[in-house]
């Protein structure tokens with residue numbers, strides 16, 4: 001099987017490229033990344049049971065057709081992913097994330113290769129306590145330029161794929177927790193683990209403490225991609241992918257089981273609203289997909305990676 005992964009050196013991609021050979025025999029794994037975030041370490045010590053090739057290439061300018069030809073699937077992960085800073089670099093986010101998605105989709109269509117696209121549950125902003133994929137368009141209320149662009153990408157793919165000449169599936173991922181060689185620390189769980197280990201106060205958005213939000217264990221994120229790859233299920237639909245919904249208070253309590261003396265500072269953020277909601281996996285449940293991830297384990301693994309970096313001793 002030949003699989004293309006754009007943004008392969010990132011938090012999700014750097015783990016995907018190592019997990020795929022465990023379930024797909026001797027895959028050809030083509031990694032594309034422009035090193036925007038400098039995660040060279042993601043290329044270190046790749047396993048021997050796959051045929052890897054890395055292209056240091058920008059999805060906006062590289063000739064993608066010759067790379068994509070003969071592929072069984074493209075996992076499109078390349079993006080600018082920091083929602084908070086997207087207020088400052090709105091144009092760049094729109095260009096890389098939206099224009100990049102259009103370019104990748106057009107090339108997939110040209111070569112007849114299916115595409116897995118990653119969207120985000122941050123496009124929700126509902127007044128309802130529970131929301132799923134069949135919600136009304138009003139329940140989609142992105143709070144940042146990053147999330148607005150994710151919704152625009154979804155809208156494009158839905159119209160572009162309506163003629164069946166292009167096969168795709170869209171996953172709305174919850175905020176990722178769990179470790180990888182290219183992991184990043186600007187999203188909630190990882191940022192809190194980092195701050196707790198470093199002995200600095202956790203910066204929590206004022207309104208967010210008791211709001212439920214969706215999280216996704218990296219293990220489940222990868223398993224869902226494998227599930228669709230193996231079953232060749234590119235049905236042009238959107239699927240929520242969420243291991244659990246939790247409040248920030250619950251996340252912090254989990255971290256406290258390992259680092260009891262942590263402190264919390266409440267701060268303002270532009271991405272704040274008064275809404276608390278849970279995101280349901282209605283469509284994945286219908287497909288019989290079973291989630292196996294676990295937030296506590298993701299937190300434990302993350303703290304464990306960092307614990308040698310500080311003289312404080314934790315019970316992990």
Ligand SMILES: NC(=O)c1ccc[n+]([C@@H]2O[C@H](COP(=O)([O-])OP(=O)(O)OC[C@H]3O[C@@H](n4cnc5c(N)ncnc54)[C@H](O)[C@@H]3O)[C@@H](O)[C@H]2O)c1
Nearest residue numbers: 007010011012033034036037058059078079118173175176
């Ligand atoms: N991590 C999360 O919590 C989360 C949650 C929901 C959805 N997602 C989505 O999953 C996808 C992957 O996220 P991630 O966490 O691995 O992100 P990441 O920021 O860790 O990795 C993105 C990678 O894309 C590369 N990249 C950026 N611009 C590029 C370009 N023009 N050409 C080629 N490569 C480029 C970067 O160098 C980086 O290695 C993104 O679409 C993101 O929006 C992530």
